[in-house]
Amino acid sequence: MKKAVIGLNIKYFTRAVVFGILQFICLFLPYVNIEGSKHNFFHMTSMLIHTEGGSKLNVVVYGTIVFTILSFGFVVVNLISKSKVKVQIWQCLQAINTVAITVLLFSTKTIVEKAGLARGFLNKDLGLGYYGGFIFAFLTLIFVMKLNETNTGYIVLTIMGIIWMFPILWILLTALRAEQGYYVGYFFPKGLTLSNFTKLFAKDSVIPFGKWWVNTFIVAICGCVLNTLIILATSFTLSRTRFAGRKAFMNVLMIIGLFPGFMSLIAVYNILKGIGLNQSLVALIIVSAAGAAMGYHVSKGFFDTIPRAVDEAAIIDGASRLQIFTHITLPLSKSIIVYTALVNFLAAWSDYIFPSMLFGDKQSSYTVAVGLYWLTDFRRIDRYYTQFAAGAVIVAIPIVILFIWLQKFYVEGLSGSVKG
Numbered sequence: 001m002k003k004a005v006i007g008l009n010i011k012y013f014t015r016a017v018v019f020g021i022l023q024f025i026c027l028f029l030p031y032v033n034i035e036g037s038k039h040n041f042f043h044m045t046s047m048l049i050h051t052e053g054g055s056k057l058n059v060v061v062y063g064t065i066v067f068t069i070l071s072f073g074f075v076v077v078n079l080i081s082k083s084k085v086k087v088q089i090w091q092c093l094q095a096i097n098t099v100a101i102t103v104l105l106f107s108t109k110t111i112v113e114k115a116g117l118a119r120g121f122l123n124k125d126l127g128l129g130y131y132g133g134f135i136f137a138f139l140t141l142i143f144v145m146k147l148n149e150t151n152t153g154y155i156v157l158t159i160m161g162i163i164w165m166f167p168i169l170w171i172l173l174t175a176l177r178a179e180q181g182y183y184v185g186y187f188f189p190k191g192l193t194l195s196n197f198t199k200l201f202a203k204d205s206v207i208p209f210g211k212w213w214v215n216t217f218i219v220a221i222c223g224c225v226l227n228t229l230i231i232l233a234t235s236f237t238l239s240r241t242r243f244a245g246r247k248a249f250m251n252v253l254m255i256i257g258l259f260p261g262f263m264s265l266i267a268v269y270n271i272l273k274g275i276g277l278n279q280s281l282v283a284l285i286i287v288s289a290a291g292a293a294m295g296y297h298v299s300k301g302f303f304d305t306i307p308r309a310v311d312e313a314a315i316i317d318g319a320s321r322l323q324i325f326t327h328i329t330l331p332l333s334k335s336i337i338v339y340t341a342l343v344n345f346l347a348a349w350s351d352y353i354f355p356s357m358l359f360g361d362k363q364s365s366y367t368v369a370v371g372l373y374w375l376t377d378f379r380r381i382d383r384y385y386t387q388f389a390a391g392a393v394i395v396a397i398p399i400v401i402l403f404i405w406l407q408k409f410y411v412e413g414l415s416g417s418v419k420g
Helices: 010-028 041-049 055-080 084-114 128-147 152-175 195-200 209-240 246-257 261-274 281-290 297-303 308-316 321-332 334-350 353-359 368-375 381-419
Strands: 032-034 037-039
Touching (some): 010 128, 055 084, 055 128, 084 152, 152 381, 195 381, 209 381, 261 353, 281 353, 297 334, 308 321, 321 334, 334 381, 353 368, 368 381
């Protein structure tokens, strides 16, 4: 019978130990299979040690080996005498180990070529040792976290976070990469530089990124303010007033909202062209505001949670509907206002489909989304790819700041609308 330990869900102990041992065994199995030759992790490490310039790459392989061994060491330690603290240390080591073996996936091509084993390495040439180690690393982490009674949601978020981290890390490293070109065949840059960022804002640059950024900021701010006002006013009206055709109106908006917006792109473009507003930022703001009312659902759900008795008391005191909306409802709805503003800002900030059609070849009106995509054209991508990555990082900064600063209100706005 398994001995109970306070703070540990002991039924997962055996599975965590088994997968931890299997991951350790994978170190001795083939890491890569190249032309009939099989090389395990230790053999690959020794080959890189004797290769000029291989020491930096060896850190990736060496780190995977070290943390796998350390994690296995705590498997043995906990087999002898398990405790909450020992399992927590095991969990931390296993998390680092899982990240290390995932990083190894992106570095293997460079490692193999640096070791002189092959050119044109593909992931299908990875051996049982790597794939087994990769799978068992994640399984070990899952069951160690379950053993440590870590919330299941944290387990899922940890795994997803590790997976989602790499595209972000990749675009950041590409933005800092000193070597130019679209494809370089390795994950970590040989040299780091900030010149890719400075080139975007240089006066003699062929990329008017500063102009694109200002255009995007204008559209995002104007669209955010107008759309938020329209959505809040629509939501308040549908939540607080009863009029003939109310339900029919709500159903129509809901049905229209089921159709993707790009279905009307050509018609909208022809209308704008007919009135002379094509290729202008004003057109983008107007079109965005015109369809804003269809996004009333979340805000209406929040307003429904505010007691109607508050409105009735204000009406008795002589307040008008507008005064109730501006002086009572809005002050009580800070979280949903922030949520609505944030969603509309992000939508305008990252919009690509309609602006790309609207602006055509007029670069001075481009937003960052359209401008960055323009850089990925086959005639420009190899020359400007690192600057494209730098632009992508710059574009992401305002979004990250807004989410970190306003995430509390974002969650409160959603939770309030669900209650409604």
